[in-house]
Amino acid sequence: MESNQTLNVFYAFVIGTLALLTLAISVVVIFSIYRKRLAEQQLSLEKKESEHRLELLKNNIEATEAERRRIARDLHDEIGSQLTAIRMMMTNIRNTNDISGEVDRTAEASKKMLDETLQSVRSISHNLLPPGLEKFGFFNTLEDFCNHLMNTGQISIELQIEGEILFMPKETELALYRVIQELFSNAIRHGKATEIRLKFEFSTSQLLMFYHDNGSGTDMKYINDKKGLGLRNMEGRIAAINGQIEFHSIENQGFESKINIPLANE
Amino acid sequence: MLIWLSSWFVIVPLLLCAKGYNGLTLPFRIIFVHLITAFAIERISHVMMSQGVNNMPLLHFYTITEFLFISTYLKLQIENKSVWKTITVIQVLFVSFSIFNSLFIQPIYKFNSYARSLEALILIMLILYSFASEIRNVSSKNSNSNGITWINSGLIIYFTSNLFLFALNNYYDPTNKNVYEIFWTVHAALCISMYSLISIGIWKAIKH
Numbered sequence: 452m453e454s455n456q457t458l459n460v461f462y463a464f465v466i467g468t469l470a471l472l473t474l475a476i477s478v479v480v481i482f483s484i485y486r487k488r489l490a491e492q493q494l495s496l497e498k499k500e501s502e503h504r505l506e507l508l509k510n511n512i513e514a515t516e517a518e519r520r521r522i523a524r525d526l527h528d529e530i531g532s533q534l535t536a537i538r539m540m541m542t543n544i545r546n547t548n549d550i551s552g553e554v555d556r557t558a559e560a561s562k563k564m565l566d567e568t569l570q571s572v573r574s575i576s577h578n579l580l581p582p583g584l585e586k587f588g589f590f591n592t593l594e595d596f597c598n599h600l601m602n603t604g605q606i607s608i609e610l611q612i613e614g615e616i617l618f619m620p621k622e623t624e625l626a627l628y629r630v631i632q633e634l635f636s637n638a639i640r641h642g643k644a645t646e647i648r649l650k651f652e653f654s655t656s657q658l659l660m661f662y663h664d665n666g667s668g669t670d671m672k673y674i675n676d677k678k679g680l681g682l683r684n685m686e687g688r689i690a691a692i693n694g695q696i697e698f699h700s701i702e703n704q705g706f707e708s709k710i711n712i713p714l715a716n717e
Numbered sequence: 718m719l720i721w722l723s724s725w726f727v728i729v730p731l732l733l734c735a736k737g738y739n740g741l742t743l744p745f746r747i748i749f750v751h752l753i754t755a756f757a758i759e760r761i762s763h764v765m766m767s768q769g770v771n772n773m774p775l776l777h778f779y780t781i782t783e784f785l786f787i788s789t790y791l792k793l794q795i796e797n798k799s800v801w802k803t804i805t806v807i808q809v810l811f812v813s814f815s816i817f818n819s820l821f822i823q824p825i826y827k828f829n830s831y832a833r834s835l836e837a838l839i840l841i842m843l844i845l846y847s848f849a850s851e852i853r854n855v856s857s858k859n860s861n862s863n864g865i866t867w868i869n870s871g872l873i874i875y876f877t878s879n880l881f882l883f884a885l886n887n888y889y890d891p892t893n894k895n896v897y898e899i900f901w902t903v904h905a906a907l908c909i910s911m912y913s914l915i916s917i918g919i920w921k922a923i924k925h
Contacts, residue, residue, distance in 0.1 A: 456888070456889075457889050457893050457896055460885050460888045460889045460896075461889070461896050461899070463881065463885060464881050464882060464885050464889075464900065467880070467881035467885075468878050468879075468881045468882065468903060471877045471878050471880055471881065472874065472877070472878040472907075474877060475873050475874045475877035475878055476874060478845070478848075478873065478877075479870040479873060479874065482848050482852070482866075483866070483870075485852065486851065486852060486855055486866070489852065489855045490855050493855065
């Protein structure tokens with residue numbers, strides 16, 4: 452009798468345990484497969500969203516550049532030529548007979564102011580649309596820009612290029628140029644830097660750019676937590692050309708940036 | 718042999734936890750404390766057994782600690798705070814029932830099959846709920862199975878498969894050594910598989 456009961460319990464135990472073990476393993480396997488599938492769907496959705504954001508960013512940058520070109524052209528062609536005409540008229544005023552010399556002096560002062568305004572218009576126009584980028588290429592234009600800044604006597608810039616210069620698409624050149632403009636502007640305006648080192652390293656598939664200045668720098672917490680518009684713009688421009696940008700700074704010890712841009716072999 | 722191995726196998730996840738303790742989050746640390754308790758009780762029960770002393774009171778105590786640690790570990794995985802309150806109520810009710818069971822229904826020198834079975838049932842429900850909650854919050858960032866999933870898989874396989882063992886324990890003839898051996902060999906195999914999956918989970922958590 453007892454032996455029968457033990458046997459029944461034993462069979463119940465074996466069958467029950469096996470059934471439940473199979474059930475538990477099935478639950479775990481189904482859960483894992485379902486979870487993996489869901490995660491993959493999520494990943495694909497996030498990828499699409501990221502591509503869409505990048506597309507929007509590119510369109511935004513293109514629209515900004517088009518608007519900059521239009522303003523630069525208007526400044527140069529219309530305001531610039533009108534100011535030149537006014538300047539010529541001022542020269543004529545100076546040539547008329549003026550006994551007291553008052554008109555002459557006023558005309559001379561006005562001409563000087565006009566010259567300064569013309570210079571400002573040219574400078575704004577050049578900043579809006581780097582004039583030589585398409586004509587003379589990226590590095591010549593950059594060198595020009597550096598010389599222009601060094602001529603102010605406030606800053607010294609060391610430009611270094613390693614490796615064979617490879618072809619860069621127009622949008623890459625423009626993005627890089629804009630980022631360098633922003634870095635220089637930050638170094639001079641906010642960092643009060645007196646020295647800048649800019650190094651380009653070309654390899655077969657990528658361009659690495661290292662930037663360093665001796666300005667006041669900034670707290671990394673600020674860079675990581677609440678990036679200013681300038682830093683975000685730089686990130687956006689580099690992301691739009693599928694590159695990566697990193698910032699590094701220690702307060703009162705300068706500012707560094709590293710840019711990595713993939714280049715297609717042509 | 719398998720029974721002996723299972724009594725020592727808990728050392729594997731225990732050492733992994735100790736090695737990567739600083740990098741472990743709270744749920745894993747709770748599992749670590751549970752493993753320490755399990756190991757200590759296992760050793761004490763072996764000493765008692767070798768001295769010829771009935772070690773069943775330890776199992777009654779272990780059932781409560783095991784339930785509290787694992788249910789708290791599972792509770793921490795659930796984001797919904799109202800579910801937390803429900804789990805806390807379940808914990809209080811289970812501990813009360815276990816004490817009542819040990820005092821009045823299944824004395825401390827007998828196997829506490831009611832408390833063990835109820836514990837397994839509640840923990841299975843909680844693990845299933847935690848699986849469902851994980852599915853709701855799945856994201857691309859945790860696309861690879863994380864440590865928690867491995868540990869939960871180990872726990873659900875162990876408690877589900879042992880349900881019959883816990884429930885039927887008082888119905889077999891204790892003098893029949895063969896059946897006894899088979900019962901506890903199966904339990905040992907399930908224990909080893911649970912600790913193996915827990916070890917993988919902890920290893921993944923440390924690596925992450």
